Amino acid sequence: MKKLVVIIGTLLILMSCSNPGNDNQKKRNLTPEEQKMEWWTDARFGMFIHWGLYAEPAGEWKGERIPGISEWIMCNAKIPVKEYEKLAETFNPVKFNADEWVKLAKFAGMKYIVITSKHHDGFAMYHSLASKYNIVDATPFTRDPLKELADACKKYDMRLGFYYSQAQDWHEPGGTYRGYDEGKPHWDPNLVREPFMDYVEGKAIPQVKEILENYGGLDILWWDTPFGMTEEAAEKLKAVTDDYPKLITNNRLYRPWPGDFSTPEQYVPPTGLDYNWEVCMTMNTSWGYKWYDENWKSSEDLIRMLVDIASKGGNFLLNVGPTAEGEFPEPSVERLKAIGTWMQKNGESVYGTSASPFFKLPWGRCTVKKVRGGTNFYLHVFDWPKNGLLTVPGFKANVKDIYLLSNSNQHFAWKFDGENLDIHAPSVIFDEVNTVVVVKVKGQYIVESNKPTLFNGSILLPADFADVYNPGYGSHAKIEGQGTKSVISNWVDGRSKLKWIFDVSEPGRYRVETLVNAESSSGLNLEIGDNKIASEIRSTDGKFDVVKLGEIEISETGDHMISLAPDRENWNGAELMYLELIKL
Numbered sequence: 066m067k068k069l070v071v072i073i074g075t076l077l078i079l080m081s082c083s084n085p086g087n088d089n090q091k092k093r094n095l096t097p098e099e100q101k102m103e104w105w106t107d108a109r110f111g112m113f114i115h116w117g118l119y120a121e122p123a124g125e126w127k128g129e130r131i132p133g134i135s136e137w138i139m140c141n142a143k144i145p146v147k148e149y150e151k152l153a154e155t156f157n158p159v160k161f162n163a164d165e166w167v168k169l170a171k172f173a174g175m176k177y178i179v180i181t182s183k184h185h186d187g188f189a190m191y192h193s194l195a196s197k198y199n200i201v202d203a204t205p206f207t208r209d210p211l212k213e214l215a216d217a218c219k220k221y222d223m224r225l226g227f228y229y230s231q232a233q234d235w236h237e238p239g240g241t242y243r244g245y246d247e248g249k250p251h252w253d254p255n256l257v258r259e260p261f262m263d264y265v266e267g268k269a270i271p272q273v274k275e276i277l278e279n280y281g282g283l284d285i286l287w288w289d290t291p292f293g294m295t296e297e298a299a300e301k302l303k304a305v306t307d308d309y310p311k312l313i314t315n316n317r318l319y320r321p322w323p324g325d326f327s328t329p330e331q332y333v334p335p336t337g338l339d340y341n342w343e344v345c346m347t348m349n350t351s352w353g354y355k356w357y358d359e360n361w362k363s364s365e366d367l368i369r370m371l372v373d374i375a376s377k378g379g380n381f382l383l384n385v386g387p388t389a390e391g392e393f394p395e396p397s398v399e400r401l402k403a404i405g406t407w408m409q410k411n412g413e414s415v416y417g418t419s420a421s422p423f424f425k426l427p428w429g430r431c432t433v434k435k436v437r438g439g440t441n442f443y444l445h446v447f448d449w450p451k452n453g454l455l456t457v458p459g460f461k462a463n464v465k466d467i468y469l470l471s472n473s474n475q476h477f478a479w480k481f482d483g484e485n486l487d488i489h490a491p492s493v494i495f496d497e498v499n500t501v502v503v504v505k506v507k508g509q510y511i512v513e514s515n516k517p518t519l520f521n522g523s524i525l526l527p528a529d530f531a532d533v534y535n536p537g538y539g540s541h542a543k544i545e546g547q548g549t550k551s552v553i554s555n556w557v558d559g560r561s562k563l564k565w566i567f568d569v570s571e572p573g574r575y576r577v578e579t580l581v582n583a584e585s586s587s588g589l590n591l592e593i594g595d596n597k598i599a600s601e602i603r604s605t606d607g608k609f610d611v612v613k614l615g616e617i618e619i620s621e622t623g624d625h626m627i628s629l630a631p632d633r634e635n636w637n638g639a640e641l642m643y644l645e646l647i648k649l
């Protein structure tokens with residue numbers, strides 16, 4: 066029996082009556098928190114900027130390449146405070162041009178910028194009166210780039226946020242650092258320790274007051290790494306932000322701490338989170354500029370990632386690490402331009418949209434927007450169909466029109482076939498990266514979920530229904546092909562994990578099998594709730610074979626998540642076509 070999950074757009078009818086006072090009405094129905102967050106959730110796309118003294122060594126110290134992200138170089142290379150401070154004497158980003166940064170962010174389709182006002186190294190990138198260790202007082206540059214950026218943001222109608230490292234401050238005797246919680250000493254023995262609260266009262270609080278007061282009203286304050294944070298410090302910092310009711314803050318002030326939004330870092334979560342969230346992501350591997358980091362994600366990957374995130378109801382904060390001269394690295398500029406070129410034509414399908422009502426679409430993603438009289442469904446087609454038909458599974462609606470977003474004169478014919486909507490898809494591929502097709506629907510609609518569930522005695526989890534979790538750097542596993550032919554390929558990094566969400570209609574015992582191609586024997590860990598199974602897959606001699614992974618007991622009906630991960634980092638790799646849970 067297929068379980069039907071039905072989403073009915075009743076609310077939409079209420080929202081879409083042709084009443085000119087509709088927008089005000091909508092505002093009145095929002096809670097104060099929703100009103101505050103409205104611009105942010107509509108924006109969907111922002112720019113993160115990590116810029117500081119670390120851009121000068123750019124990942125290299127005394128001729129040695131220091132592993133890790135570049136803004137951590139002081140800690141990773143154990144650089145003494147006095148020595149690191151010297152970087153300020155030569156930091157002179159004369160090519161910095163705030164207007165150009167903002168114009169490029171705007172062209173890319175970004176609606177807000179979040180920039181590091183002080184990172185863990187303790188150096189303020191703005192004119193601070195609370196600490197002389199800042200760009201105006203300690204460098205030959207003597208300008209306040211964040212003031213210039215704030216002015217440019219006002220000029221070009223760009224929202225602005227500052228990142229502030231409230232707990233870690235490697236420069237101060239009371240600041241925290243990695244290992245502080247475990248009682249490890251700071252790497253620099255000359256930094257005579259002082260109590261944490263002295264640092265909080267003497268630097269963090271005054272600096273947070275400065276940035277909130279002096280930069281024309283910040284929209285966002287982005288806290289980071291609450292290492293060693295205390296409740297007392299969190300309360301005091303929060304009291305400062307309480308004076309700014311419109312200010313949006315993240316969840317990294319303290320732990321646990323909800324803030325206004327959560328911050329998945331370097332990965333895209335699975336669908337269906339019912340709170341505000343923002344994925345922060347690097348274009349290569351490092352946040353701060355690292356001259357030899359060539360591990361760039363392609364523009365295609367970034368455009369699809371933005372859309373994937375929007376289709377799950379989240380925001381995307383994409384990072385740029387400017388150089389010590391004050392310029393965006395060329396590969397970042399190229400990518401921002403490519404994203405912008407796509408967004409100029411297709412931005413409507415991203416801004417102000419909400420999450421997809423479909424569980425999975427084999428050819429891409431979907432975003433939706435309420436419009437007068439109904440709903441626009443934006444179908445983001447990553448893989449344009451080769452058989453002439455774009456099928457929207459399990460969809461019943463009063464369709465008024467279907468057209469290409471980038472050219473509304475291009476209409477498509479459609480028909481309903483059983484449970485599906487079939488759209489005629491000509492053989493021309495309009496956009497290799499992501500073609501957006503708009504389905505205009507009047508009134509109510511019904512989406513029948515295609516979430517995997519018990520059917521003919523088993524729950525089948527195909528490769529293209531998996532959420533793939535790759536490490537921030539390293540080799541990335543990916544999904545190739547569609548449906549029964551889809552494969553997880555390039556699964557060579559032992560840190561990459563696969564997860565599937567599925568529905569359980571009948572609790573009981575299930576045998577888990579998988580169709581894999583493994584060159585040599587490897588270990589896999591399977592996890593579902595508290596159940597863990599360690600299993601061994603032997604070599605399948607270069608072909609796909611069904612392998613039994615073990616048996617699990619599922620005691621409750623409803624949604625479950627299963628994850629499959631290699632049991633060690635350096636594993637031998639495998640390709641996988643599906644996972645199957647067979648009811649015993």
Ligand code: GLC
Pocket residue numbers: 115134136137289290330345352
């Ligand atoms: C991490 C890092 C930091 C970076 C941040 C961005 O917490 O410590 O360097 O700024 O992630 O999300």
